[in-house]
Amino acid sequence: MSMPHLPPLVLPITTRRLIIRDYTLADVNAVYSYVQDPAYWQYQSAEAPTAAQVESLLQWVVSDQASKPRRMHFLAAVRKDTGQIIGEAVIKVVNIAERQGEIGFGVSPKFWKQGFGSEIAGAALEAAFQHFKLHRVAGQCGPDNKGSIRVMQKLGMAREGLLRDVHHARGRWWSTLIYGILDQEYAKFKNLKKT
Ligand SMILES: CC(C)(COP(=O)(O)OP(=O)(O)OC[C@H]1O[C@@H](n2cnc3c(N)ncnc32)[C@H](O)[C@@H]1OP(=O)(O)O)[C@@H](O)C(=O)NCCC(=O)NCCS
Numbered sequence: 001m002s003m004p005h006l007p008p009l010v011l012p013i014t015t016r017r018l019i020i021r022d023y024t025l026a027d028v029n030a031v032y033s034y035v036q037d038p039a040y041w042q043y044q045s046a047e048a049p050t051a052a053q054v055e056s057l058l059q060w061v062v063s064d065q066a067s068k069p070r071r072m073h074f075l076a077a078v079r080k081d082t083g084q085i086i087g088e089a090v091i092k093v094v095n096i097a098e099r100q101g102e103i104g105f106g107v108s109p110k111f112w113k114q115g116f117g118s119e120i121a122g123a124a125l126e127a128a129f130q131h132f133k134l135h136r137v138a139g140q141c142g143p144d145n146k147g148s149i150r151v152m153q154k155l156g157m158a159r160e161g162l163l164r165d166v167h168h169a170r171g172r173w174w175s176t177l178i179y180g181i182l183d184q185e186y187a188k189f190k191n192l193k194k195t
Pocket residue numbers: 039040041043044104105106107108111112113114115116117118119140141142145146147148149150151154
């Protein structure tokens with residue numbers, strides 16, 4: 001069961017249309033340009049951040065890149081053809097010994113419904129299982145976040161539960177859906193897709 005060693009993730013990760021790489025501080029404006037859009041936060045309890053908040057987030061993200069072992073991977077998804085940052089991927093090793101992880105994903109509203117969310121989340125899940133050899137990987141989103149639910153279902157993740165009213169923000173209660181997938185299920189799902 002024990003897994004004392006966490007091999008560093010090899011970056012960038014390349015997918016069909018994207019390069020998924022570490023952020024640098026030069027990315028603040030590119031990130032701010034889409035996370036300032038309220039549409040992006042429609043189904044999330046957090047509010048659209050200010051440019052200063054994006055800057056401090058990226059400062060934290062960049063400083064955390066040096067952590068050893070590195071468990072958090074908050075990564076930029078860059079289009080190969082234009083070089084533009086169009087979203088982000090999150091791969092988090094929550095518990096090394098018990099091989100538990102989480103993935104997260106987001107896409108600039110300008111690029112929704114073009115398969116980028118699925119491409120980013122698929123790469124994050126593949127890294128979680130193939131590289132980090134995790135046993136269970138979870139993802140979460142608001143119960144009305146149809147796009148996110150669909151992205152997770154398409155990757156073979158199953159609905160595990162609904163945490164009701166776990167946050168109070170912006171004048172209302174927010175619930176969270178939990179999706180998850182185990183290593184054996186992911187292996188089966190990948191085999192099915194091949195045939
Ligand atoms: C969730 C999110 C990443 C989806 O990104 P995307 O690039 O539009 O996703 P895809 O194009 O890969 O779509 C995947 C599937 O979901 C469907 N879908 C996407 N948005 C949808 C919506 N608003 N309503 C219904 N279905 C939707 C697509 O049609 C597609 O289904 P299909 O393959 O069966 O045709 C994007 O909406 C987003 O960034 N939202 C804000 C941040 C967020 O909610 N992150 C995740 C949870 S915290």
